[in-house]
Amino acid sequence: xxxxxxxxxxxxxxxxxxxxxxxxxxxxxxxxxxxxxxxxxxxxxxxxxxxxxxxxxxxxxxxxxxxxxxxxxxxxxxxxxxxxxxxxxxxxxxxxxxxxxxxxxxxxxxxxxxxxxxxxxxxxxxxxxxxxxxxxxxxxxxxxxxxxxxxxxxxxxxxxxxxxxxxxxxxxxxxxxxxxxxxxxxxxxxxxxxxxxxxxxxxxxxxxxxxxxxxxxxxxxxxxxxxxxxxxxxxxxxxxxxxxxxxxxxxxxxxxxxxxxxx
Amino acid sequence: xxxxxxxxxxxxxxxxxxxxxxxxxxxxxxxxxxxxxxxxxxxxxxxxxxxxxxxxxxxxxxxxxxxxxxxxxxxxxxxxxxxxxxxxxxxxxxxxxxxxxxxxxxxxxxxxxxxxxxxxxxxxxxxxxxxxxxxxxxxxxxxxxxxxxxxxxxxxxxxxxxxxxxxxxxxxxxxxxxxxxxxxxxxxxxxxxxxxxxxxxxxxxxxxxxxxxxxxxxxxxxxxxxxxxxxxxxxxxxxxxxxxxxxxxxxxxxx
Numbered sequence: 001x002x003x004x005x006x007x008x009x010x011x012x013x014x015x016x017x018x019x020x021x022x023x024x025x026x027x028x029x030x031x032x033x034x035x036x037x038x039x040x041x042x043x044x045x046x047x048x049x050x051x052x053x054x055x056x057x058x059x060x061x062x063x064x065x066x067x068x069x070x071x072x073x074x075x076x077x078x079x080x081x082x083x084x085x086x087x088x089x090x091x092x093x094x095x096x097x098x099x100x101x102x103x104x105x106x107x108x109x110x111x112x113x114x115x116x117x118x119x120x121x122x123x124x125x126x127x128x129x130x131x132x133x134x135x136x137x138x139x140x141x142x143x144x145x146x147x148x149x150x151x152x153x154x155x156x157x158x159x160x161x162x163x164x165x166x167x168x169x170x171x172x173x174x175x176x177x178x179x180x181x182x183x184x185x186x187x188x189x190x191x192x193x194x195x196x197x198x199x200x201x202x203x204x205x206x207x208x209x210x211x212x213x214x215x216x217x218x219x220x221x222x223x224x225x226x227x228x229x230x231x232x233x234x235x236x237x238x239x240x241x242x243x244x245x246x247x248x249x250x251x252x253x254x255x256x257x258x259x260x261x262x263x
Numbered sequence: 264x265x266x267x268x269x270x271x272x273x274x275x276x277x278x279x280x281x282x283x284x285x286x287x288x289x290x291x292x293x294x295x296x297x298x299x300x301x302x303x304x305x306x307x308x309x310x311x312x313x314x315x316x317x318x319x320x321x322x323x324x325x326x327x328x329x330x331x332x333x334x335x336x337x338x339x340x341x342x343x344x345x346x347x348x349x350x351x352x353x354x355x356x357x358x359x360x361x362x363x364x365x366x367x368x369x370x371x372x373x374x375x376x377x378x379x380x381x382x383x384x385x386x387x388x389x390x391x392x393x394x395x396x397x398x399x400x401x402x403x404x405x406x407x408x409x410x411x412x413x414x415x416x417x418x419x420x421x422x423x424x425x426x427x428x429x430x431x432x433x434x435x436x437x438x439x440x441x442x443x444x445x446x447x448x449x450x451x452x453x454x455x456x457x458x459x460x461x462x463x464x465x466x467x468x469x470x471x472x473x474x475x476x477x478x479x480x481x482x483x484x485x486x487x488x489x490x491x492x493x494x495x496x497x498x499x500x501x502x503x504x505x506x507x508x509x510x511x512x513x514x515x516x517x518x
Contacts, residue, residue: 148346151320155344156367156415166367170354253353253395 037222042229045222052211053223057230059207063119064191064238067126068183074127075134075183076176082135083142083168084160093139100132104193112198122194122207129190130183134176141175142168174254177246184242188235208234270296271317271419271453276326278312278477285476286312290326292470292479297449299442301462301469303508305516309477310455314421317453318344330419342419343412347427349404351396357407358383358392364415382410385444402433409441419451426461435493438464442491459512463504464491471508473515480515483508 019039025031026038033041046053078096082089108125115121145168153163195209206214208231215224271294279285287309294300302310315321316328319335330338343364351360358379365375383389386406396404405425412420426434442465445452456462462469466485473480485504487495495501 146350148348148350149352151315151318151344152346152350152363153367154320155318155339155342156364157339158367162367166363167352170352173354253355253397255397 034219034221037225041222042225045220046226046229049223049226053226053230056206056208056211056227057234059119060188060191060195060209060231061234063122063194063207064126064187064234066123067190068130068180068187068238070123070127071130071134071183071187072180075131075179076138078135079138079142079172079176080164080169082139084164086143089139089143096132096135099128100136104129104190108194108197111194115198117198119207121198122191122209125194125198126187126190130187133182133186134179137179137182138172138176141172144175145171174250177242177250181239181242181246184238185235188231188238192231270294270331270451272329274327274329276316276328277324278309278316278321279324285324287477289478292482294451294453296451298468299445299452299454299466301454301456301466302472303456303459303462303469303512304472304477304480305474305512306457308472308474310457310472311423313472313477314344314423314453314455317419318342318421320344338419341417342421343415343417345408345412345420345422345425347424349396349401349408351404351407351411353396356393356395357388357399360396360407361410361414363411368415378414382414385413386410386440402429402437405429405437413444417450419453420445422452422454424455424457427456427458434461435496439491439493441465446489459509460496460505463487463501463508464496469508471511471515481511483511 023039026036037045082093104125107128111121111124111128115124142164149167149171150163153167158166191207192209192212195207196213208227212224212227212231215221215227271292273290273292276287276290277285278287290313302313304310312321316323317330317335319339328335331341352363355363361379361382362375365378370378379392380389383392386409388403388406388410391399391403396407399407408425426437429437438461441452444450452465454462454465463485467489469483469485471480471483472478485508487500487504
């Protein structure tokens with residue numbers, strides 16, 4: 001407990017020093033606010049425009065969370081199919097890799113072209129970039145089960161469904177969470193990239209990505225900083241949330257979570 | 264289960280994998296109901312393969328195996344397999360691990376609860392029913408594995424070096440307990456080991472295998488009182504039997 005407190009205190013001290021240095025630099029160098037606003041100006045921008053800021057943040061959160069959730073459902077589903085039918089896996093697995101290597105920036109305009117603007121295409125963009133890590137990791141977990149355990153299940157005349165749900169799936173949990181952790185990080189990037197292209201000024205459709213574009217074109221640099229902070233907070237919360245769920249699900253039995261419990 | 268206690272019969276069984284030399288050749292062997300038979304031999308002589316064939320987990324290349332007159336796969340209901348490592352599911356508590364076989368075989372909730380309690384008491388683990396496997400010692404894990412195997416009321420136990428990873432004292436104690444339970448329940452046990460002393464202490468007969476290809480060197484009937492305790496190990500007749508079987512095993516090695 002004491003250790004956690006000290007760590008938090010240290011992190012806070014580092015933050016205070018950085019902000020101080022930034023404020024001092026802006027003052028001394030006399031850089032214009034549209035190039036480098038001071039922390040105070042950023043704080044003022046947040047205070048004045050917090051309503052629109054929160055709106056944008058909520059829109060991006062919805063798209064990112066929706067895309068991530070869809071990719072978990074679809075990714076785990078595909079991985080289960082891959083585990084049950086190895087020939088299908090051998091046939092389709094290369095395309096999972098392909099999915100990962102397609103630059104999202106390049107296909108986003110296509111998706112907008114097909115789906116129009118708004119939050120749905122943004123969710124789809126997020127879904128696409130989140131999918132590959134979840135498929136790859138979960139599949140790995142489902143197929144790396146100890147042969148003896150499979151024999152044990154066979155001795156009890158287990159069906160393929162029983163082996164999948166009572167053996168492969170629980171065994172794959174730590175792998176699946178590793179994949180979701182990666183995807184949670186990139187989900188926010190996906191949403192912002194999508195909004196960059198698909199965002200619209202219509203109320204309730206802008207999102208952080210659109211607002212970043214807009215603020216930058218208007219040289220509202222202090223607000224731009226506020227948006228960057230919001231995006232960072234969003235990414236961090238996603239990561240933290242996945243970590244929490246992972247700990248909750250795995251801490252009783254999985255090696256990697258033992259130390260967290262021992263503290 | 265049924266009143267008839269089954270036997271195991273090997274009839275000119277061969278095993279070879281697609282590549283490489285044959286693993287087992289001309290195995291003919293009959294194991295009677297309620298017998299405790301050890302399979303002894305140097306590593307790589309096909310001991311485990313032989314055991315896995317009884318369970319129907321490895322197909323034969325030639326010959327046939329009958330378990331209580333049935334094919335191994337059809338006779339699985341009568342058998343439980345105990346592996347060298349405890350093969351527990353780490354995400355399940357001790358009692359849920361013991362429950363596994365019953366759950367897979369769709370036993371009713373009442374039967375499962377009663378059986379699990381009974382088995383945990385039998386192996387002396389009632390106090391840790393709610394613990395996870397990682398919290399247990401090697402010996403305790405093996406007890407859980409045995410409790411799980413016994414929960415489905417098998418009449419044949421197939422054990423593949425189950426105590427090889429344990430320290431000697433734990434191993435001796437587990438041997439005594441196993442023997443006591445076997446006498447009580449009249450199980451047929453096929454026990455793979457590479458320890459001569461363990462094989463002699465436990466078995467009514469020891470099947471000594473010779474390697475390359477795996478074949479039966481000799482089937483030794485152990486001449487000891489059926490009642491065996493810790494004192495048995497210190498007796499002269501025990502030492503005599505151990506050295507007799509050791510000599511046969513060395514002969515098999517050089518054959």
